[in-house]
Amino acid sequence: MSPVTQVAVVTGAASGLGRAIAHRLAREGIRVALWDVDLAGAQRAAAEIGAFATPFAVDITDTAAVRTAWSATKSALGGPSILVNSAGILGPSAGIASYPEDQWHRVIDINLNGTFRCCQAAVPDMVAGGYGRIVNIASIAGKDGNPNVAAYVASKAAVIALTKSMGKELATSxxxxxxxxxxxxxxxxxxxxxxERRAKLLANVPMARMVRPEEVADLAFWLASPACSFSTGAVFDISGGRATY
Ligand SMILES: NC(=O)c1ccc[n+]([C@@H]2O[C@H](COP(=O)([O-])OP(=O)(O)OC[C@H]3O[C@@H](n4cnc5c(N)ncnc54)[C@H](O)[C@@H]3O)[C@@H](O)[C@H]2O)c1
Structure with a gap:
């Protein structure tokens, strides 16, 4: 498959890791649809990236909006063979006893259900085309746990489980x-x-620094490429040595 013909959808592409991944894919000659609920942010990111980037307003909590955006992306750019699910929120910081139930549902609905909705929109076309790469941005917190952000941690553990299930289900497709x-x-x-918060976040990271978005983008690019050919349903660590399994 020639890289110039490839189209990628990156959710959460207005900011942070998603924006860095969109930059990285576009640099490789991949046409990138920047999906985000923050349209102005997606437009700014697209303007930075240039001709290979197209912004779309998409709220991944809305199944119909995700379906519509998938069709609109296909019409505007061609059928995507890459989906990177990066849209996500942390949610409030609170102990389990006082964690607000509406916020629990909101975090799960964006981080887990939103990832599911985008995968469900993408998979039939990718399977029909006989080729696709889906990259889900989970978190080391989904393996290790972090205190006071239970919904986030649970959502990310579930994204890992969703990835493992889909990897096996689609392994020969x-x-x-x-x-x-x-x-x-x-x-x-x-x-x-x-x-103080920065120090807490770094306390468990042996390399004692934050990961740069560009470092995550390099890994995401490889996982989105044909060079990734014998890994599926797998979980790739990029935690400066924090991961123990
Ligand atoms: N930054 C970290 O430390 C870190 C670590 C591990 C994993 N992650 C994961 O990486 C992903 C990206 O996080 P980030 O750090 O870039 O955060 P960020 O806040 O910079 O970017 C998240 C993007 O998602 C978008 N978004 C939120 N809700 C949405 C919705 N309903 N529909 C569409 N878009 C929506 C936001 O508008 C934003 O542009 C998240 O899934 C996050 O959990 C981040």
């Missing part, structure tokens, strides 16, 4: 599905980071 589990990266997801 040409569609490979893998997950990435980054440790902390200094993006908008944390809001303003105090020195």
């Amino acid at each position: 040409g569609v490979l599905v893998n997950a990435i589990t980054p440790s902390a990266s200094e993006t908008a997801i944390f809001g303003e980071l105090t020195d």
